Amino acid sequence: MEFFILLSAGLANGGYYALIALGLVLIFKAQDMVQFGHGEVFMIGAFTAYTVFAVVGWPYLVAFFAAVLAATVVGMIVERWLIRPIAHMPHMTLVMVTVGLSFLLKGAARIEWGKDIYTFPAVFKSGPIVIGEVVLMPQQLVLVAFTLTLSVVMYLMFKYTALGKQMRATSQNMTGAQLSGVNIGRVFSSTWAMSGAMGGAAGALSAPVLSLLFPDIGTFILLKGFAAAVLGGFGSVVGAVVGGFAVGVMEKFVGFYIATALEHISAFVIIMLVLIFWPKGLFGKKDVTRV
Amino acid sequence: MRISAFFETRWFPALFLLFLLVIPLTTNNYFQFVINLVLCYVLIGFGQQLILGYAGQFSFANAAFMGIGAYTTSIIFTLNVPILIALMAGGLLAALVACLVGLPALRLSRVYLALATIAFGEMTTWVLTHWNSVTKGGDGMYSPVPVFFGYSLDTDTERYFLIAIVCFVMVMIAQRMLASKFGRAFIAIRENEMVASCNGINIPLYKTIAFALSGFYAGVGGGLYAIAVNYIVPDNYDLFQLVIHFALVMVGGLGSMYGVIVGALVLTTLPEVLREFQHYQEMTYGVLLILFIVFIPRGLAGFLKDRRILPREILVHGWKEEIPHVREAAKTAAVFNVGAGAEDRGEEH
Numbered sequence: 001m002e003f004f005i006l007l008s009a010g011l012a013n014g015g016y017y018a019l020i021a022l023g024l025v026l027i028f029k030a031q032d033m034v035q036f037g038h039g040e041v042f043m044i045g046a047f048t049a050y051t052v053f054a055v056v057g058w059p060y061l062v063a064f065f066a067a068v069l070a071a072t073v074v075g076m077i078v079e080r081w082l083i084r085p086i087a088h089m090p091h092m093t094l095v096m097v098t099v100g101l102s103f104l105l106k107g108a109a110r111i112e113w114g115k116d117i118y119t120f121p122a123v124f125k126s127g128p129i130v131i132g133e134v135v136l137m138p139q140q141l142v143l144v145a146f147t148l149t150l151s152v153v154m155y156l157m158f159k160y161t162a163l164g165k166q167m168r169a170t171s172q173n174m175t176g177a178q179l180s181g182v183n184i185g186r187v188f189s190s191t192w193a194m195s196g197a198m199g200g201a202a203g204a205l206s207a208p209v210l211s212l213l214f215p216d217i218g219t220f221i222l223l224k225g226f227a228a229a230v231l232g233g234f235g236s237v238v239g240a241v242v243g244g245f246a247v248g249v250m251e252k253f254v255g256f257y258i259a260t261a262l263e264h265i266s267a268f269v270i271i272m273l274v275l276i277f278w279p280k281g282l283f284g285k286k287d288v289t290r291v
Numbered sequence: 292m293r294i295s296a297f298f299e300t301r302w303f304p305a306l307f308l309l310f311l312l313v314i315p316l317t318t319n320n321y322f323q324f325v326i327n328l329v330l331c332y333v334l335i336g337f338g339q340q341l342i343l344g345y346a347g348q349f350s351f352a353n354a355a356f357m358g359i360g361a362y363t364t365s366i367i368f369t370l371n372v373p374i375l376i377a378l379m380a381g382g383l384l385a386a387l388v389a390c391l392v393g394l395p396a397l398r399l400s401r402v403y404l405a406l407a408t409i410a411f412g413e414m415t416t417w418v419l420t421h422w423n424s425v426t427k428g429g430d431g432m433y434s435p436v437p438v439f440f441g442y443s444l445d446t447d448t449e450r451y452f453l454i455a456i457v458c459f460v461m462v463m464i465a466q467r468m469l470a471s472k473f474g475r476a477f478i479a480i481r482e483n484e485m486v487a488s489c490n491g492i493n494i495p496l497y498k499t500i501a502f503a504l505s506g507f508y509a510g511v512g513g514g515l516y517a518i519a520v521n522y523i524v525p526d527n528y529d530l531f532q533l534v535i536h537f538a539l540v541m542v543g544g545l546g547s548m549y550g551v552i553v554g555a556l557v558l559t560t561l562p563e564v565l566r567e568f569q570h571y572q573e574m575t576y577g578v579l580l581i582l583f584i585v586f587i588p589r590g591l592a593g594f595l596k597d598r599r600i601l602p603r604e605i606l607v608h609g610w611k612e613e614i615p616h617v618r619e620a621a622k623t624a625a626v627f628n629v630g631a632g633a634e635d636r637g638e639e640h
Contacts, residue, residue, distance in 0.1 A: 034402045086585055091401055092349050093584055096537060100580030103534050107574030219530055223413060226406050234402070265417045271410035275403055276395045 004134045006256055010249030012140035012209060015147040018244025019202035020225030021232065022154060023195040025240040028229075029158075029171050030191040033091050036098040037078070039222030040105035041196050045071045045203025046213050047109065050120055060123045067204035068197050074105075075196020079188055087188070102218065109215040118213040143205045150198065151241040158237060163190060227267035230274050233284020242282060295602040298549075304463060311455045315448045323447040325563050327519040330451075330458040332539060332555035334512030337465055337548075338505045339536040344546035345474065346501035347481025349401060352392050352408040353509045353536050355415035356385040358528030360510025361517035362419060362426055365434040374437045374518075378457065382511035389506025390499055397495045412533065419525035431524030434517040447519075454515050461511065466548060468504075477501055478546075531573065538576045541583045544590025549601045553591045 020042060027035045045067040053063035078101060086093065124138040158164035169177040170187045178184055202221075207213060228247045232239025247267055255263030274281055297303065315323060335357055342350045364381035368374060395407050420429045437444045437453065444450045468474060476497045479487035488494050517523050535558065543554025558579075562572060583590060595601040 028402075034405065082581070082585075092347075093588070095349065095402065095405060096541070097581055097584050099534060099537065100577045100584070102577070103531070103573045104577030104581065107571060107577060110570060110573065223410070226409070230403075230406060261421055265414055268410035268414045268417075272395075272407055272414075275399055275407040275410075279399060279403060 002256065004132070006252040007249060008134050008136055008140075010252035011144060011245055012137070012248070013251065014228075014245035014248025015140070015143040016202045016206035016209070016221075016244075017224045017228045017247050018147050018151065018241045019198050019205075020221055021228035021240035021244045022151065022237065023198040023202070024225055024229050025232075025235060025237060026154075026191055026195045026198070028235055030167050030188060031083075031087070031094070032171060033094045034098070034226075034234075035195065036095060036222065037101040037105060038195070038199055038225065039218030039220070040102050040109075041071050041074060041199030041218075042203040042221050043109060043215060043218040044074055044105065045200030046120075046207040046210075046217065047113065047203075047215075048200070049204035049207050050118060050213055053123075054118075054121055064201070064204045068200040071196040071200025071203065072193050073196070075192040075199070076189060078196075079192035083192070084185065084188060102222075106215055106218060113215050115216075116214065120207045120211050120213055122211075123208045137209070139205075139208045143209060146201065146205055147241065147244070150201075151237065154237050163187070167191060223271075224267050227270045230271050231281055233281030236281075236283035239281060239283030246282075293599045295596075295599045299602045308459055311459060312452075314455075315451055318448070320447055323451055324519070325560060327447055327451050327454050328516070329555050329559045330454045331512050331516040331519050332559050333552055334458055334461055334508050334515065335536060336512075336539040336543065336551040336555050337462070338507070338509035338512060339540050340543075340546070340548075340551050341465075341477070341508065342501055342505035343537075344540055344550070345469065345477040345481060346498065346505075347477075348393075348396055348498065348501065349405045350392075350396070350408045350502070350505070351405055351530075351533055352389070352411050352415075353505065354528045354530070354532035355412040356389055356506040356509035357513035357516065357532065358415055358419055358523075358525065359388055359506075360385040360513030361434075361523050361528070363510070364514030365432065365517050365523055366425060368437065369435050374439055374453065375457075378511055378514045381514035382507045385510025385513070386503040386507040389502040389509075392506075393499050393502030396498055396502065409530075412528075412530070416525050416529050419528065426525065429525055431522060431527075434521050434523055436521075437518050444518075450518055454519060457511065457515060461508065462548075462552075465508070469548065473497070473500065481546075531576075534573075534576050534580065538580045538583075540590075541580055542590055544592030544594075545588070547590065547592040547596075547604055549595070549604070550590050550592035553595070557591065 020038065023038055023041070024035060027033065027038075048070040049060075049063040049067040052058050052066045053060055082097060082101065083094065086097065122139075126138060129136045129138065129141070158168065166177065166182045166187050167190075169180070169182055170184050174184060177187075210217075224247060225244075228244035229240050230243070231246055232241070232243030247270060250270065251263050251266045254266040314326060318326065335353070338356065339353050342348050342353065360381035362381075363384045364377045367380050368377040372380070392408060392411050396404050399407055419426050422428075426432065437450065439453055442449075444453060469477075476487070476492045479490065479492055480494060480497060480501075484494060513528075539554040539558045540550065541554075542557055543552070544550030558576075561575070565571075565575070568575070587594060589596075592601055596603055
């Protein structure tokens, strides 16, 4: 029976890994770069939700939207004032800037929250839902449902809407897209806004599940998101979601059946093994090198 | 005479060594400690510079190599092994691990390499924290007082001589190496792998060499760092340490030997000067990293080079002497003002 308990716990964690991976994949698809500051976007979401819900005492729904709004605004500001002026530079430069950004945001959060650990109070007063021996927290169900809905929306958006098509065009060939009348500034702006919104939503939704918050949480979460995205094959929306749930479940199984201490590094082992032996992941396309 | 000419003279290394040996006469204990750290960071920064600035591989693993070097040196030294051998062992183990980490680099490019190495770095911190029997876990351990040929190095000044000599020798080796075919191969790989392989550069071999050397410098630097601060904790070798390395290379100047020295000097003394603002340390490094990448991509060394204070680092020295007909051609060209000032146009690697 422990199999199902582990499975449900793993899927619940996988929910926010998938959300983080989605945010990373979005930016990767549009700009062919990895956002190392995405963990801090999550942190901003989580701490905004904490402030509104636990400190101010407003309803959780308000806290959720505040978190999404805050993270979206941060994403847009970063894109407009930091990334766009240097968008033409090599990818290494862009990635390095996001590494700097990550530490800038983390340092800023430290001014207010220091090195302490904060407890996020329970949102749903009703107890856990028990099916057989499987115990499910309502918050976990909300998280998983939200992730699944959002990923379907994202998939449809990329496939059918004008904005989604413009995003795909821009990532394939920026100049070509520009020549065809795509406003790439708008594309980048909306990409970062959506990525930020997802990071913020992930923060607000998973804060009650994690229940412990600290300014360093971003790095920890970001690496899980990397694992999910890499497993799914960086650049695939479906892959990010499947990868997220897979990493969540795998972690729980490794932690239970092999050794508890291994739970936290299984994500890193996944990253390394997948990249070494199977770099295109579950749903990725093969990288073509052009001369 | 331009100031930069001073650095290019034949006797500059000897003079610099003399300068290094005179420093302790002018310092107190605290100042000496900071200078020790600067020298350690010169080596560590050089490890980062080699892999990032010269070979152009976006590796996130150098903080882990530094940790491996620091722990290996300290642990081996407790077994009564001479300090220089312990340092070498730390460097060699880090180099070996770096070779293994570099293996995926032969297949992976850009962001994928960054992700693989960042995962490796986190795993190393985890191992250092959880391997209690060897590393004493997350609380860290005291690094033993180094003994140099039966003479115990108790004070910072005594340690300084060990650090300074190791550092000087290794920097000299590095400088010679970068002026050789290794340096040229690294830069060729950085600029364009396709072109490099078309020119007969064995890319897997040179990438592995770059990783090994980078690991070696980071490992020895880490070992010296452990000696200098006398205490090692796993948390010291996490992502933040890596950001310090990145900032050091970026502030100093990417792909420049002088850059490493300038960067180490600035970034090691800066936190000491801004002691009251320790809460803002993470922010400071983040902001510095962003500012330098965006506004001063060639770093302080580039800035100083433009003002002729530091010499340009030219990849291929000595063609003037070696190939007479080229020299003649250059002279002729100079007469007609064709190739005049080729050096000034900055054919800098």
